Amino acid sequence: MKTTLILSTALTGMAFAASAQEVNVVSWGGAYEMSQVEAYNKPFTAETGIRVNMIAADNPATPLKAQVEAGNVTADVFDVEVSDAIRLCDEGALVEIDHASLPAAPDGTPAVDDFVEGALLDCAVANIVWGTVISFDTTKFPEGAQPQTAADFFDTEAFPGKRGLPRNPKRTLYLALIADGVPAAEIYDVLGTDEGVERAFAKLDTIKSDVVWWEAGAQPVQLLADGEVTMTTVYNGRIFDAMVAENKPFEVIWDGQYMDMDMFVIPKDAPNMDAALQYLKFATDTQRLADQAKYIAYGPARRSSAALVGLYQDGVTEMAPHMPTSPEALENAVMDNPEFWADHDTELTERFNAWLASS
Amino acid sequence: MANVALDPHAAIATTASGVGAALTTADGKPLARALARSQRRARRRAFFLVLPLLAFILITFVIPIGQMLQRSFYNDGFSRNMPEVSAWFASTERGTDPDEAAWAALAADLTAAAEARTIGMVGTRINYDLSGARSLFTSTGRSLRGGLEPPYREALLEINEGWDNPMLWSVMREASRPYTANFYLAAVDRTRDEDGRIQQVDERQQVYVMLFMRTFWLSLLITGLTFLLGFPIAHLLATLPMRKSNLLMILVLLPFWTSLLVRTTSWMVLLQQQGVVNDVLVWLGVIGNDQRLQMIYNQTGTIIAMTHILLPFMVLPLYSVMRTINPSYVRAARSLGATSWTAFRRIYFPQTLPGLGAGALLVFILAVGYYITPALVGGSSGQLISNMIAMHMTSTLNWSMAAALAALLLASVLVLYWLYDRLVGIDNLKLG
Numbered sequence: 001m002k003t004t005l006i007l008s009t010a011l012t013g014m015a016f017a018a019s020a021q022e023v024n025v026v027s028w029g030g031a032y033e034m035s036q037v038e039a040y041n042k043p044f045t046a047e048t049g050i051r052v053n054m055i056a057a058d059n060p061a062t063p064l065k066a067q068v069e070a071g072n073v074t075a076d077v078f079d080v081e082v083s084d085a086i087r088l089c090d091e092g093a094l095v096e097i098d099h100a101s102l103p104a105a106p107d108g109t110p111a112v113d114d115f116v117e118g119a120l121l122d123c124a125v126a127n128i129v130w131g132t133v134i135s136f137d138t139t140k141f142p143e144g145a146q147p148q149t150a151a152d153f154f155d156t157e158a159f160p161g162k163r164g165l166p167r168n169p170k171r172t173l174y175l176a177l178i179a180d181g182v183p184a185a186e187i188y189d190v191l192g193t194d195e196g197v198e199r200a201f202a203k204l205d206t207i208k209s210d211v212v213w214w215e216a217g218a219q220p221v222q223l224l225a226d227g228e229v230t231m232t233t234v235y236n237g238r239i240f241d242a243m244v245a246e247n248k249p250f251e252v253i254w255d256g257q258y259m260d261m262d263m264f265v266i267p268k269d270a271p272n273m274d275a276a277l278q279y280l281k282f283a284t285d286t287q288r289l290a291d292q293a294k295y296i297a298y299g300p301a302r303r304s305s306a307a308l309v310g311l312y313q314d315g316v317t318e319m320a321p322h323m324p325t326s327p328e329a330l331e332n333a334v335m336d337n338p339e340f341w342a343d344h345d346t347e348l349t350e351r352f353n354a355w356l357a358s359s
Numbered sequence: 360m361a362n363v364a365l366d367p368h369a370a371i372a373t374t375a376s377g378v379g380a381a382l383t384t385a386d387g388k389p390l391a392r393a394l395a396r397s398q399r400r401a402r403r404r405a406f407f408l409v410l411p412l413l414a415f416i417l418i419t420f421v422i423p424i425g426q427m428l429q430r431s432f433y434n435d436g437f438s439r440n441m442p443e444v445s446a447w448f449a450s451t452e453r454g455t456d457p458d459e460a461a462w463a464a465l466a467a468d469l470t471a472a473a474e475a476r477t478i479g480m481v482g483t484r485i486n487y488d489l490s491g492a493r494s495l496f497t498s499t500g501r502s503l504r505g506g507l508e509p510p511y512r513e514a515l516l517e518i519n520e521g522w523d524n525p526m527l528w529s530v531m532r533e534a535s536r537p538y539t540a541n542f543y544l545a546a547v548d549r550t551r552d553e554d555g556r557i558q559q560v561d562e563r564q565q566v567y568v569m570l571f572m573r574t575f576w577l578s579l580l581i582t583g584l585t586f587l588l589g590f591p592i593a594h595l596l597a598t599l600p601m602r603k604s605n606l607l608m609i610l611v612l613l614p615f616w617t618s619l620l621v622r623t624t625s626w627m628v629l630l631q632q633q634g635v636v637n638d639v640l641v642w643l644g645v646i647g648n649d650q651r652l653q654m655i656y657n658q659t660g661t662i663i664a665m666t667h668i669l670l671p672f673m674v675l676p677l678y679s680v681m682r683t684i685n686p687s688y689v690r691a692a693r694s695l696g697a698t699s700w701t702a703f704r705r706i707y708f709p710q711t712l713p714g715l716g717a718g719a720l721l722v723f724i725l726a727v728g729y730y731i732t733p734a735l736v737g738g739s740s741g742q743l744i745s746n747m748i749a750m751h752m753t754s755t756l757n758w759s760m761a762a763a764l765a766a767l768l769l770a771s772v773l774v775l776y777w778l779y780d781r782l783v784g785i786d787n788l789k790l791g
Contacts (some may be wrong), residue, residue, distance in 0.1 A: 062752070065756055080791065087479060088498050089481075089755070090476065090482065091476075091480045091483065092477050092480070095366035163630070212738065215734060227632075228631050228632055278541060339494050341493075343491045347490035349750070349755060350560075350564045351563055353742075354566040354569075355563070356742075357570070
C-alpha cells in the first residue's frame with residue numbers, strides 16, 4: 001500500500017512535470033506535417049513526456065522572420081528551406097548547432113559523416129531531401145510514345161498538351177537549361193552568365209503559350225488530375241501520394257530533378273530552448289528519418305537511414321524507388337544552390353515577372 | 360427644491376432683474392458658462408466611451424501599418440552594422456575614391472559584423488541595390504574570422520576582387536544612411552547609376568509600373584462590369600413585391616456569405632479547359648474538342664471571378680438607395696410626356712447616384728487590393744500588384760520593397776478618393 005502510494009505520487013509528479021514542458025514546431029502543414037507527427041512527435045512525446053505543438057505555415061521562414069523582427073519569438077523549432085536557413089543564420093537570427101552533439105548512426109558513424117553533403121549547416125540540420133520532378137498522365141500519350149526526358153517536356157509537337165510550371169524563376173530556369181542540353185553539374189555556371197539567362201528564357205519562350213502556372217504545391221496535382229495539363233513539374237512527395245494513395249495513372253520522370261532540403265532551425269530567444277534542442281536531435285536521428293519515409297516519399301538526409309526505409313504505410317509499396325535519393329533519381333539531378341539564389345533571387349525574379357507579363 | 364437648485368440644467372431663472380441682463384441658471388451662475396461646463400463633461404464621457412475603440416484601432420491598425428510603411432524609407436541593415444565605414448561616407452563627398460582610411464574602416468566593420476553574425480543583414484541590404492553583393496559579404500565574412508592585416512585594400516582584394524567595384528561603393532554610400540528613397544525608386548522601375556543619378560532599370564526587368572497600370576485598369580473594368588450587371592438586379596430587387604424580392608435577395612446574399620476560396624475554386628471547375636462550360640460547348644457542337652477556350656489562368660479568369668465576387672458590394676448600396684426612390688416621380692415624368700428612356704435618364708438614374716457612387720468606390724478599392732483570387736486564377740497575365748507585394752513579403756523577404764509598393768498603392772487610392780470627393784462629393788455617398 002505504502003509503495004503504491006509513493007509510486008503513484010511519484011508518477012503524478014512526473015506526469016505533472018512532463019506536462020509542463022512543451023515545444024512548438026512550425027512546419028508546412030498537410031501530408032508533410034502528418035508524416036512528422038507520426039514519425040517524430042509521437043515517439044518523442046512517448047519517450048520524453050514533452051508535448052509537441054505543431055503550427056502550420058505556408059513558409060515557416062516568414063513567421064520566423066516576423067517573430068525575430070518583432071522581438072517576440074513564440075515558437076522553438078522551424079522547418080525551413082536551405083536558402084532561408086543560410087540567410088537567417090547569416091543575419092544572426094538562429095542558434096548555432098554543435099554537430100558533434102547530434103546522435104551518431106547505429107553503426108557508430110559520427111553524424112558529421114552520416115548526413116549527406118550540405119545537410120549540416122552552422123545553424124541548421126536537414127531532415128529530408130525532396131525533389132521537384134516532371135510528372136505526366138500516362139493515359140494522355142500512346143503506349144510506346146511516353147515522354148521520358150526533360151527535353152520531352154518542352155516538345156509540345158511530339159507530346160501535345162498543356163504544361164504546368166511553378167511561377168518562380170528558381171524552379172523553371174534550370175529545367176529550360178537541362179532541356180536545352182546543359183548537364184546538371186553546370187547549371188549554375190551557365191545561369192550565372194547573361195547569355196545563360198537569355199538561353200533559359202529563350203527555351204521557356206518555346207512553350208510560354210502552353211504553360212499553366214501554379215503557385216501552391218497542391219495545384220499541379222489537381223491540374224494533372226483534372227486534365228488541365230498533360231505534364232507538369234510537381235513536388236515528388238505530392239505526386240507519390242496521388243499515384244499510390246489515390247491510384248492515379250501518373251508517372252514520374254526523374255531526369256532533371258531539382259533537389260532541395262528541408263532543415264530544422266532554432267531561433268535565438270526560443271522560449272523552450274532545451275526542449276527544442278532535444279527535439280531537433282531526436283527528430284534527425286537515423287530511425288526517425290527512416291520512419292518518416294513510411295508516410296511520405298521524401299528522402300532521409302542521413303545515409304544510414306536509407307537501409308531502414310521499408311514499405312509505405314499501405315504495407316505493399318516499396319518506398320526505395322520513389323525516393324528522390326535513389327540512384328536512378330540522382331542521375332541527372334540539380335542540387336539547390338542557396339548561395340546562388342541568395343545573390344540572384346531578386347534580379348531573376350524581377351526579370352522572370354517582366355518576362356511573364358510581356359506577351 | 361434645494362436639489363433642483365443645485366442642478367444647473369433644471370431651470371433657468373426667469374426672475375432676472377431687468378431686460379438685457381445675462382441669463383443665469385437657478386443658482387445664479389451665467390448660463391453660457393454652465394452650459395459649456397456640462398457639455399464638456401458630456402464630451403469627456405463620450406470620449407471615454409469611444410476610448411476602447413480608439414485604443415483598439417491605434418494598436419491593431421494605425422501602429423502596425425505605420426511601422427510597416429516606415430520600412431519603405433527606413434532600412435538600417437547597413438548603417439547600424441557598419442558604423443565606421445558609414446562615418447567615413449558621411450564625412451566625404453559623393454565621388455570620393457575610397458582611401459586607405461575607408462578600407463580600414465570597411466575591414467574593421469566587416470570583421471565586427473562577421474563576429475556578431477550580422478554580416479548577412481548587411482549583404483542582404485546591399486543586394487537589394489546590387490545583385491550578387493550578398494555572397495561577396497558573406498563569403499568575405501567567412502574568410503575574415505581571423506582578422507585582417509594592413510594594408511587593408513590589398514588584403515580585401517585578395518579575398519575577393521569584387522570589393523574594387525565602384526558601383527558597390529556607390530551603393531554602400533547610399534545605404535550608409537538609414538533613410539532612403541531607393542525602395543520607392545525600385546517600385547517605379549527606377550534605379551541609381553554609379554554617380555547616384557536616377558535612371559530606368561533594364562527594360563527586361565521593368566515590371567512594377569506596368570502592374571500598377573494593369574491593377575488600376577482591371578479594377579476600373581471590374582467596377583464597370585459590376586455596375587452593368589448589378590444595376591438591373593438592384594432595380595428588380597427594389598421594385599418587386601416584398602416576398603419575391605426577399606427571395607431574390609437571398610440569391611444575392613448566399614454567394615456573399617460563401618467562402619471566397621469556395622467561390623474562386625468553383626470558377627476553376629466551371630471555366631477550365633476540361634471544365635463544365637467547355638464541356639457543354641463541345642457537347643453542343645459550338646466548338647470542337649481541340650478548340651476548347653482558355654477562360655481561366657489568364658486575365659479573363661481574373662476579371663470573371665473578381666466581378667462575381669465583388670458584385671454584392673455594388674448591388675447592396677444600389678438597392679438600398681433605389682428602395683427609397685419614390686415611383687411617383689417617374690410616373691409624373693411619364694404623364695408629362697417623357698419617353699420611358701428620358702424618364703429613366705433624367706429622373707430615375709440621377710437619384711440612384713449616391714448608391715452608385717458608394718458601390719463603385721467600394722468595388723474599386725476592394726479590387727485594387729485584391730490578392731488571393733488573381734493568385735489562383737490569374738495565370739501570368741492576370742496578376743496584380745498585390746501579388747508582388749505578397750511575393751516580397753513571403754518569398755523574397757524584402758519587406759522594405761513590399762512596404763514601398765503598398766505605400767504607393769495606398770497613396771494612389773487616397774488620391775483617387777480625393778478626386779472622387781472633388782468631382783462627386785463624399786457627402787453624396789450612401790452605403791445603406
